[in-house]
Amino acid sequence: MSKELKTFTREEVAKHNKPDDLWIIVDAKVYDVTKFKDLHPGGISVFHEDDIAGQDATEAFYGLHRHEVLLRPQYQRLQIGVLQGEKSVIYSHIAGELSKVPYAEPLGLTKEYHSPYYTESHRNFQRVLRKFVDEVVTPDALAREEDGKRPSVSVIKQMAEQGILAMNMGPGKHLKGRTLLGGIIKPEEFDRFHELILMQEGTRPAMRGYRDGQNSGATIGLPPVIHFGRPELRDRIVQEVLNGEKFISLAISEAFAGSDVAGLRTTAKKTPDGRHWIINGTKKWITNGTFSDYFTVGCKTDKGLTVILVERQDGVETKAIKTSYSSTAGTAYITFENVKVPVENTLGPEGGGVFVILSNFNHERWAMCCGGARNMRLIVEECLKWVNQRKAFGKPLHSQPVIRAKLADMIAKCEATQHWLESVTFQMQHMDYKQQAQLLAGPMALLKMFITRCQQDIARDAVQIFGGRGITRTGMGRLIEHRLTSRPPATQFHRTVTFDAILGGAEDVLGDLGVRQAIKAMPKNAKL
Ligand code: HEM
Secondary structure, eight states: OOSOOEEEOHHHHHTOEETTEEEEEETTEEEEOTTGGGTOTTOSGGGGSTTTTTSBOHHHHHTTSOGGGGGSHHHHTTEEEEETTOOOOOOOOOTTOOOOSTTSSOGGGSTTOOOSSOOHHHHHHHHHHHHHIIIIIHHHHHHHHHHOOOOOHHHHHHHHHTTHHHHTTOSSGGGTTOOBGGGTBOGGGOOHHHHHHHHHHHHTTOOHHHHHHTTHHHHHHSHHHHHHSOHHHHHHHHHHHHTTSSOEEEEOOOSSOSSOGGGOOOEEEEOTTSSEEEEEEEEEEETTGGGOSEEEEEEEETTEEEEEEEESOTTEEEEEOOOSSOGGGOOEEEEEEEEEEEGGGEESSTTOHHHHHHHHHHHHHHHHHHHHHHHHHHHHHHHHHHHHHOEETTEEGGGSHHHHHHHHHHHHHHHHHHHHHHHHHHHHHTSOHHHIIIIIHHHHHHHHHHHHHHHHHHHHHHHHHHGGGGGOSSSTTTTTOOOSSOOSOOOOHHHHHHHHTTTTSOHHHHHHHHHHHHHHTOOTTOOO
8 A cells, every 4th residue: 555544543533423524443444434435335324323433343344344355456545544552453365374264274284283194395385386376376266257268378377387287187207307386396206195285275266167277177188198198199298288388178978978988979980091080979068178279089989989189170169068167167068070080199999998088087086076175174264254253143153053063064074074085195195096996996986975965065054154145146155155147257165066066977976886896895705
């Protein structure tokens, strides 16, 4: 703020309590609202109350507004001074800072607590990453959710420069030679717990559609290229995508088949000389599809399901699908009409597509679990702040046993999911890709089912705690809100939790998968 602030006593402020000369105090700061009152979205009358005009309105203010309101330039200008001998206690979030609200951070990453998993390297990594997300990603997330455009290419480029796009793929050779977060960690040191932090910090802007828009197509579309692509193809595409120059999507699901990958109808037929595939068909709900340059496509071939890499070209059309989250995710309907692709673009063996697709599911589901668990924690933080600052029946909301019971349930779910997630992550850390596919598919499926159920429970409870604000797009409950329309910005938790319950495997299907895996592993001699 450029103008000089004066110092006033409470007595001096109290004299300015008339409609044509009206001041208030909020958190030891003095605001002149004489002109503003006529424009105030909450109306003029609120300022005429005896306990507001010329008085300390801190409690009333925080019962009705988020702190961020006072940070808007047009409202910052209303501040004319500060109170003599008093200090503001409410301060804005400082980029990179961890929250001090109980349960707002995973226990193992909270200052006074210990962890069998996280070391100083993980904590440093989290600090640097959080600052980057706060400063670079969050402002873009808010702006793009507002205008519905894809995440800014300049932000994706910065993510690439920091090695974030590469780290999204997990530990491995693709990190070699890259500078990660300005060199805070060496590529060979990056492990699954750094990756867990990466996934969770990236979720913190709480803009679900934007999050998926941020190259999440690559998280699922690139691994088949990394693991099954021919070297020239693999090296070219991996570099382009991880440098933020090109975008890739996984194109499996169709209007005809979702969880049932064997029921896909898109076909790939070889040309008579055997050198090309001709691809025809459609794909639906393809994340990042509207702006992707490459598509990892599941096709029916004479030898069975085969995965083929398709470059955007004539015959490939993508159009946006209006889903209940925002268009920033670039969710597309894709048509392939006589698209000619060299056979060298085949990923894995012909007819081996089911394995290529399934081998990637674990990582995709794990990444979604990381995000889901973090979202819940954010909502718990929002609720704890709200019940602490909001008064009802003359008392803070948290003095109602029914509210505390809800919070207990929410916190328990949040902690249970994070701890289970960390335990599964520890297993991943010690298993190769094949072992993970064999031994973790069941636990991962059950974990994801549990997390998406908990998310929905937490969303429902959060709306109950926030009341009308939990279903209002702006204001106190904006992160909780469940909007029934699909217009952008569509960022909010209550409505978007259902995405996690569908993407990467539907909740019920995953629960069933987990139990089927357990039954398969039952020893023959296990009898009651
Ligand atoms: C500098 C002081 C103030 C500013 C800049 C301000 C600004 C705003 C803004 C921008 C809104 C729209 C909702 C939102 O974005 O959160 C709002 C709503 C409101 N304000 Fe204020 N306000 C101030 C002080 C007060 C005070 C002292 C009261 C009195 C008790 C008050 C009562 C309300 C009410 C009742 C609403 C409607 C809330 C709702 O719809 O849930 N405001 N205010």
